[in-house]
Amino acid sequence: MSKCEATHCPCLQECPLQSALKCIGGKWKIPIICVLSAGEGIRYNELMKKVRGITNTMLASSLKELERDGLITRVQYNEMPIRVEYFITEKAKTLIPTLQSLAAWGMA
Secondary structure, three states: OOOOOOEEOOOOOEEHHHHHHHHHOOOOHHHHHHHHOOOOOEEHHHHHHHOOOOOHHHHHHHHHHHHHOOOEEEEEEOOOOOEEEEEEOHHHHOOHHHHHHHHHHHHO
16 A cells, blocks of 8 residues: 555544645645746756755655656666656646646745
């Protein structure tokens, strides 16, 4: 069972908002999703440059969690040296309008 599954409110009702926040919460997941939302695959080192201030450990950890929760995909190409690219999934693309609304709210 993914950690992104439904959780329960204190009133023992499932809380979809808490479930969503488990998937995208934290300091780095939303910036990673925003960078990947450009649509093209991006390699690890390029992602590291675009998400300013993130450590190697936090990037690796956040990518694993986002992949586990179905928000990004990791594609490894059988080349030498090995090339890996990350892509946003359709599931995460449905989140972009909500993030844009939150950004507009933050600016206001």
